[in-house]
Amino acid sequence: MKNNWLIKGARVLDPANNFDAVRDLFIKSGTIADIGEEFSHDNVPVIDAHGLVLAPGFVDLHCHLREPGFEYKETIATGTRAAVRGGFTTVCSMANTDPVVDTPATVEFILEQARAAAAARVYPLAAVTQGFGGTQLVEMAMLAEAGAVAFSDDGMPVADARIMRHALEYSLLVDKPIVNHCEDPALAQGGVMNEGLTSLRLGLRGMPAEAEETMVARDALLARRTGAHIHIAHVSTQGGVEIIRGAKQAGIRITAEVTPHHLTLSDALVAGRRQAGAGSSLAYDTHAKVKPPLRTQADIDALIEGLNDGTLDAIATDHAPHSTTDKLCEYSEAESGISCLETAFSQVHQLVQDGRVPLQTLVSKLTTEPARVFGLPRGTLAVGAAADITLLDLEAAWDVDPEKFASKGKNTPIAGWTLPGRVAMTFVDGKLVHTADGYEQRGAQ
Numbered sequence: 186m187k188n189n190w191l192i193k194g195a196r197v198l199d200p201a202n203n204f205d206a207v208r209d210l211f212i213k214s215g216t217i218a219d220i221g222e223e224f225s226h227d228n229v230p231v232i233d234a235h236g237l238v239l240a241p242g243f244v245d246l247h248c249h250l251r252e253p254g255f256e257y258k259e260t261i262a263t264g265t266r267a268a269v270r271g272g273f274t275t276v277c278s279m280a281n282t283d284p285v286v287d288t289p290a291t292v293e294f295i296l297e298q299a300r301a302a303a304a305a306r307v308y309p310l311a312a313v314t315q316g317f318g319g320t321q322l323v324e325m326a327m328l329a330e331a332g333a334v335a336f337s338d339d340g341m342p343v344a345d346a347r348i349m350r351h352a353l354e355y356s357l358l359v360d361k362p363i364v365n366h367c368e369d370p371a372l373a374q375g376g377v378m379n380e381g382l383t384s385l386r387l388g389l390r391g392m393p394a395e396a397e398e399t400m401v402a403r404d405a406l407l408a409r410r411t412g413a414h415i416h417i418a419h420v421s422t423q424g425g426v427e428i429i430r431g432a433k434q435a436g437i438r439i440t441a442e443v444t445p446h447h448l449t450l451s452d453a454l455v456a457g458r459r460q461a462g463a464g465s466s467l468a469y470d471t472h473a474k475v476k477p478p479l480r481t482q483a484d485i486d487a488l489i490e491g492l493n494d495g496t497l498d499a500i501a502t503d504h505a506p507h508s509t510t511d512k513l514c515e516y517s518e519a520e521s522g523i524s525c526l527e528t529a530f531s532q533v534h535q536l537v538q539d540g541r542v543p544l545q546t547l548v549s550k551l552t553t554e555p556a557r558v559f560g561l562p563r564g565t566l567a568v569g570a571a572a573d574i575t576l577l578d579l580e581a582a583w584d585v586d587p588e589k590f591a592s593k594g595k596n597t598p599i600a601g602w603t604l605p606g607r608v609a610m611t612f613v614d615g616k617l618v619h620t621a622d623g624y625e626q627r628g629a630q
């Protein structure tokens with residue numbers, strides 16, 4: 186029978202139901218039918234999951250699938266394949282495509298392509314302003330009806346405070362969040378990395394933390410004024426965390442996400458590595474160029490604290506695939522972004538290994554919490570829920586080889602790094618959509 190499985194002996198970790206114990210899990214016709222001790226069912230394929238963690242499939246609030254318009258960087262088929270390899274069963278796609286997602290037809294196109302790809306589920310975001318022009322709001326009600334789950338001009342900020350105020354007001358009618366890429370254009374102008382000691386040393390123009398912080402503060406105040414839900418994309422600064430913490434304490438409807446790279450990598454990576462055989466010449470690493478920029482260790486520490494104390498609701502990848510030529514150029518000319526759907530879990534699992542984030546917290550920030558932020562019916566192992574499941578081998582380590590990515594984007598600053606913890610298998614709707622090399626023998630016994 187289709188999409189029936191018996192997964193045996195995994196450590197079942199379901200933050201939505203506060204559950205953490207070794208159990209068997211029975212998938213029937215694509216839904217979670219039962220969780221218990223020592224099941225057996227005739228004629229159901231068995232997966233030996235002893236030693237593995239079984240978590241709800243990960244939910245990514247923020248990724249760039251590039252289709253329509255930038256298929257040379259990524260397609261919905263390659264991006265969703267990368268997603269399931271990274272343990273993500275649900276991804277929310279950003280609207281900075283070409284055309285941008287500002288009509289119901291484009292939302293429908295994305296949903297259609299996602300259905301055809303049959304890997305991860307895709308929930309599209311639509312733009313806040315028409316054509317990302319920053320002046321005219323989109324037709325939110327029509328876009329929400331077509332399937333948009335939130336609104337964002339991500340890649341660019343909504344710079345005009347009056348437009349943001351109106352966007353928040355209109356979002357109340359559709360009860361969907363506005364997601365903002367907080368970067369004051371005037372303060373960030375010309376910046377290509379974090380402004381600080383490293384930018385000074387490298388002679389590159391920096392973007393100050395205040396470019397993010399002032400807009401986070403503005404958005405929090407506008408959310409207070411309107412009563413609407415603002416979601417802050419990819420928080421990267423200590424000040425941003427502090428403002429969001431204060432806003433939450435004041436009862437403002439604000440949520441926030443943080444990326445694996447901002448949680449684990451600092452601006453020191455921009456300096457790159459000395460080129461072999463190239464004397465003393467240094468090549469700045471365009472793969473470390475991202476918006477917002479990688480920051481300092483003090484920012485990383487504040488982000489981790491914010492994750493642990495609930496200020497930051499979710500880990501979101503901001504998977505931003507680019508072509509080789511987009512990155513193989515002078516640092517200041519290179520595109521910003523990191524391809525990270527396939528490395529995300531292992532990167533943040535390092536924080537668990539280092540004793541900085543509890544495993545339960547990490548899993549909730551990848552599952553239950555993001556689902557709650559966008560109101561998606563995902564991120565749970567409740568009986569009766571769709572069997573979106575990720576099996577993790579926390580004992581395994583692997584070497585990052587971008588050439589092996591399913592994503593077309595090979596742009597990562599951590600190529601060659603050894604990361605702890607692997608996504609072993611991924612199920613969407615009870616369908617086994619990914620098995621990592623070396624785990625085949627555990628399946629279909």
Ligand code: DOR
Nearest residue numbers: 249340475476505521522
């Ligand atoms: O580095 C980034 N790349 N940050 C963004 O916000 C957009 C993204 C992209 O679309 O490439």
